[in-house]
Amino acid sequence: MKVTIGAFLGGALFGVGLAIAGMTQPAKIVGFFDFFGSWDPSLAFVMVGAILVYTPVYRWAIRTWQHPVWAPAFSLPTRSDIDGRLVLGSAIFGVGWGLGGYCPGPAFTSVGARSQEALTFGLAMLIGVGIYQVFMRMREKRNGGAVDPQAAAMIDG
Amino acid sequence: MSTMESFTPIASTIGGLLIGTAAAGLLLFHGRIAGISGIAGGIFRREAGDISWRVMFLVGLFAAGAAWSLFYPQDYVVEISRSTPALIVAGLAVGIGTQLGSGCTSGHGVCGIGRLSKRSTVATVSFMITAALTVFVVNEVLGGSI
Numbered sequence: 623m624k625v626t627i628g629a630f631l632g633g634a635l636f637g638v639g640l641a642i643a644g645m646t647q648p649a650k651i652v653g654f655f656d657f658f659g660s661w662d663p664s665l666a667f668v669m670v671g672a673i674l675v676y677t678p679v680y681r682w683a684i685r686t687w688q689h690p691v692w693a694p695a696f697s698l699p700t701r702s703d704i705d706g707r708l709v710l711g712s713a714i715f716g717v718g719w720g721l722g723g724y725c726p727g728p729a730f731t732s733v734g735a736r737s738q739e740a741l742t743f744g745l746a747m748l749i750g751v752g753i754y755q756v757f758m759r760m761r762e763k764r765n766g767g768a769v770d771p772q773a774a775a776m777i778d779g
Numbered sequence: 780m781s782t783m784e785s786f787t788p789i790a791s792t793i794g795g796l797l798i799g800t801a802a803a804g805l806l807l808f809h810g811r812i813a814g815i816s817g818i819a820g821g822i823f824r825r826e827a828g829d830i831s832w833r834v835m836f837l838v839g840l841f842a843a844g845a846a847w848s849l850f851y852p853q854d855y856v857v858e859i860s861r862s863t864p865a866l867i868v869a870g871l872a873v874g875i876g877t878q879l880g881s882g883c884t885s886g887h888g889v890c891g892i893g894r895l896s897k898r899s900t901v902a903t904v905s906f907m908i909t910a911a912l913t914v915f916v917v918n919e920v921l922g923g924s925i
Contacts, residue, residue: 628808633839635800636813636885641847642853643794646786649858653785655907655914659851664791669888671795672802676893679803690810697810702897709905711880712887714872715816716906718912720925722869723859725884726815726877729870730837734844735855742863744872750874751816755823 624753641740643668646732648723655720666760718747802890805836814886815840816877860924880906 644650644664653662689695719725722743724732729747732740802813809832811818818833848855861869877883880902882891887906891899917925 625809626831626835629805629835629845630839630842632801632805632808633836633841634814634843635804635839636798636836637840637843638847639794639797639801641794641843642797643791644854645791645794646844646855647858648852648861649825649856650785650787651858651910652914652918655911657911658915658919660785662785662789666789667791668798668837669797669884669892670839671792671864672799673795673887673893674855675796675799676806676889680806680894683807687807690806691808693810695810696806697812699812699891699894699896699898704901708880708898708902711876711878712882712902713876713880713909714907715876715880715900716882716911717913718869718872718874718876719884719906720910721917722861722866722873723857724869724873725820727840727883727884727885728875729873730815730819730840731844731847731856734841734846735848736845737857739857739861739866743873744804746867747871747874748870750871750876751822751878752819752874752918754850754875754878755820759795770780773854774905775819 626672628692636727637734639672640728640731643671646728646735648728651719651723651728798889799883799893802885802893804891812886812890814882814890816873816883817881817886820878862925865925876906 645668650662650664653660654665654710656662683697684696724740724743726747729740729744733744805811805813811832818836822830822833844855873883882899882902887899887902892903917923
């Protein structure tokens with residue numbers, strides 16, 4: 623029970639942070655990439671602010687903590703090679719991000735805020751996630767096991 | 780480049796600090812990376828014992844929007860002009876792209892860069908470039924509306 627409450631509070635704090643940061647307004651995302659119009663650098667401040675907290679906590683935790691409070695071990699990405707899947711997938715994501723002005727976090731929390739645009743975007747996004755994951759599972763079944771577990775599992779986040 | 784009338788450096792930094800705190804909390808308490816696309820994608824993989832924390836994180840994200848919008852509805856306004864087909868194409872691209880590239884703005888851009896991961900840095904550069912190209916086409920070629 624405490625485990626799910628912790629995840630709930632983490633998601634809620636993340637959502638409030640996104641709203642305060644202005645990241646739930648697609649115009650601020652598009653504005654960050656609008657170098658030839660009215661450029662809005664806010665997104666860079668959000669990322670720097672988040673990394674400023676995250677990096678020292680991460681480095682301290684992996685050095686000194688035996689395990690997380692509610693889990694037997696840290697589940698952290700292990701791969702370090704650059705592959706085509708990483709670059710191509712991210713490139714496709716970037717097209718959608720620039721087109722819709724939402725990435726996954728802001729889309730989920732804006733659906734909670736009853737935004738029609740976020741709902742349309744979010745349903746299509748979930749269908750996209752589902753198509754990929756179901757396709758990977760079918761491939762795994764056909765091959766009698768994980769063909770490329772690192773391709774199917776979300777290894778970076 | 781015209782004036783930056785919508786630039787919010789203080790609010791965006793504070794919001795970023797909160798996002799970083801939430802991501803750090805998920806790491807300390809659950810040992811997990813706070814990548815929203817990864818959290819969502821894992822639900823579809825239906826691995827036993829790995830579902831409830833994911834669902835609850837997303838429910839928290841959803842609840843925050845529901846509650847916050849009661850007091851600050853202006854934080855969720857959509858001031859760009861996008862048709863329903865454009866939003867659907869965008870959503871599908873984000874859904875498939877984040878799974879194929881195994882991460883999004885939070886997983887690669889915040890947690891990955893925060894971990895000094897080379898993979899996440901490359902991914903972030905990749906999606907930043909195509910997002911910028913897409914915005915250029917929509918704003919400069921199509922007149923800001925699609």
